Amino acid sequence: MFWKKKKPTEAATPRSPPPVLANRPPAAPAAPPAAAPEPSGPASSGSTGQQQAPTQPTVPSQPTVSSFSRPPAAAAASEASSTASAQQHSSSGGGGARERRNWQLHTLYVQRRFEACQRLIDLMLADANGLCEYALYVNGLIKRHCGAIDESLQLFQAAAYLNPSNALNVKQIARSLHLLGRHQAALDALSSVACLSTGTPAAASGDDDDSDDWEVWHVRGVCRWYLGEAEVAVRHLRRAIALSPHDSTYELLAKLFVGQGELRAAVDTLLEGLEFSPDSPSMLTTLGLLHLRHGDTLKALDFFSTALSATTSAAVDPRTTLAAGAIVQEHGETEAALDKYRQALLDSPHAAPVWNNVAMCYFAKRKYVACIAALKKAYGLAPFEWMIAFNLGLVHLLTAQLASAFLYFSASISLKPDFASTYMYLAICLNRLDDFENARIAYEKALSVEGDFMTELNYCIMLFNRGLVSEAKEHFDRFQTLFSALDPEAQQADPDVVHQHQLLAQSFSAMARQQQQQQQPSGRDRRSAAK
Numbered sequence: 102m103f104w105k106k107k108k109p110t111e112a113a114t115p116r117s118p119p120p121v122l123a124n125r126p127p128a129a130p131a132a133p134p135a136a137a138p139e140p141s142g143p144a145s146s147g148s149t150g151q152q153q154a155p156t157q158p159t160v161p162s163q164p165t166v167s168s169f170s171r172p173p174a175a176a177a178a179s180e181a182s183s184t185a186s187a188q189q190h191s192s193s194g195g196g197g198a199r200e201r202r203n204w205q206l207h208t209l210y211v212q213r214r215f216e217a218c219q220r221l222i223d224l225m226l227a228d229a230n231g232l233c234e235y236a237l238y239v240n241g242l243i244k245r246h247c248g249a250i251d252e253s254l255q256l257f258q259a260a261a262y263l264n265p266s267n268a269l270n271v272k273q274i275a276r277s278l279h280l281l282g283r284h285q286a287a288l289d290a291l292s293s294v295a296c297l298s299t300g301t302p303a304a305a306s307g308d309d310d311d312s313d314d315w316e317v318w319h320v321r322g323v324c325r326w327y328l329g330e331a332e333v334a335v336r337h338l339r340r341a342i343a344l345s346p347h348d349s350t351y352e353l354l355a356k357l358f359v360g361q362g363e364l365r366a367a368v369d370t371l372l373e374g375l376e377f378s379p380d381s382p383s384m385l386t387t388l389g390l391l392h393l394r395h396g397d398t399l400k401a402l403d404f405f406s407t408a409l410s411a412t413t414s415a416a417v418d419p420r421t422t423l424a425a426g427a428i429v430q431e432h433g434e435t436e437a438a439l440d441k442y443r444q445a446l447l448d449s450p451h452a453a454p455v456w457n458n459v460a461m462c463y464f465a466k467r468k469y470v471a472c473i474a475a476l477k478k479a480y481g482l483a484p485f486e487w488m489i490a491f492n493l494g495l496v497h498l499l500t501a502q503l504a505s506a507f508l509y510f511s512a513s514i515s516l517k518p519d520f521a522s523t524y525m526y527l528a529i530c531l532n533r534l535d536d537f538e539n540a541r542i543a544y545e546k547a548l549s550v551e552g553d554f555m556t557e558l559n560y561c562i563m564l565f566n567r568g569l570v571s572e573a574k575e576h577f578d579r580f581q582t583l584f585s586a587l588d589p590e591a592q593q594a595d596p597d598v599v600h601q602h603q604l605l606a607q608s609f610s611a612m613a614r615q616q617q618q619q620q621q622p623s624g625r626d627r628r629s630a631a632k
Contacts, residue, residue, distance in 0.1 A: 453483035
């Protein structure tokens with residue numbers, strides 16, 4: 102019969118959405134990595150149809166706090182204040198014998214010669230029987246820079262014990278407590294700083310004191326953010342800006358607004374910061390990312406170009422190069438995008454989003470082995486990034502490595518269980534592995550997460566090919582309802598979807614005509630009935 106001659110085939114390869122900007126903003130209050138927008142629903146492409154690139158990788162949509170790094174706001178403030186603190190310490194304290202090498206230690210520290218610093222610190226502490234305040238202070242800075250937060254806290258506490266009236270020691274204690282996640286204890290320590298600087302009694306001090314130290318208000322804002330008190334955090338950061346405008350405070354305040362979903366306020370904050378620091382590459386890049394997230398590519402490119410021209414090649418923000426490469430890649434200029442990614446990898450060789458985008462460039466050039474190698478490099482660098490696992494599953498599904506595709510789709514689901522397309526592609530993989538029952542379960546789960554026309558189409562095709570025509574017709578009707586709601590341009594975006602739609606429509610029409618012919622009695626039967 103006609104409808105049996107040519108069966109539609111399931112889709113395997115998704116439509117590639119434009120590279121989006123990351124790790125989408127996370128919800129406040131936990132200073133989360135800003136949630137990157139989810140990719141648009143992948144489109145169907147049959148085994149005989151035109152192959153299309155998988156979902157593009159994510160690029161950071163805003164400055165984020167990575168799960169494996171210390172919070173950037175506190176780190177920025179710490180680095181900004183370390184040299185000033187060292188200079189003030191070098192001129193304080195009692196006695197020339199213990200402080201006679203302070204200038205030398207300060208010089209080595211600002212030159213980042215930490216090994217030489219450590220040797221001199223050991224010598225100074227040995228000469229002073231461990232009672233040299235400045236040596237303990239600089240040693241704490243070095244330990245914290247190297248990630249030994251607990252040791253740095255102990256060293257700052259020892260320095261504060263030697264000189265309880267020095268507010269710099271207490272501020273560094275507060276920073277270390279914040280980095281250890283003890284935010285309330287950090288706030289209590291900052292109240293002690295206010296007591297030392299203003300002479301206010303400890304019982305009367307608090308978050309609303311009259312401290313004129315911008316760093317105190319900056320770190321208070323960070324701690325309040327982590328404690329979920331966004332409104333108080335905004336007030337503290339505004340106070341820090343009023344006392345002394347700094348790039349790090351503007352960026353942190355903008356990040357807080359993005360976490361709350363107030364993107365317009367974030368843009369206004371960064372524009373205000375550019376009036377104070379017009380050549381700040383970090384703020385320019387963040388503004389470009391926010392505009393790119395809104396789809397304003399021209400303004401985004403303008404900010405990225407300004408950021409690149411404001412810095413030397415050795416100091417380029419990797420996010421700038423990555424975002425510019427993603428825009429070029431979106432417009433199909435694969436070689437130009439690869440050149441920008443190579444430049445980004447020279448500065449940040451362990452950046453997983455860059456390797457992910459490099460893999461998508463190789464995919465567009467049909468170099469699948471290189472694509473898988475780059476994706477595995479990215480996956481090794483960021484094993485908890487669901488999008489990388491999703492892309493690996495798609496490429497393995499395209500190259501008919503079904504077992505590997507199943508593993509990567511399962512890993513992606515465990516990391517992001519609310520992304521419906523992953524369940525759909527897992528169902529396709531299971532169906533090709535002849536696991537029909539589990540494929541049905543995966544399709545039903547995908548539809549329960551999101552009713553997408555692509556899932557309905559693929560589910561219909563699987564049921565049709567398995568001979569479950571009545572169920573297939575139900576899902577085909579749902580597909581037509583969802584598909585007809587799209588605008589004409591979106592309906593014609595993927596030719597393979599249109600092709601599969603036509604095949605199914607023709608097959609169901611032929612089956613309906615055949616059933617009508619079988620139900621109508623023949624001429625002989627009609628004459629017999631008349632007699």
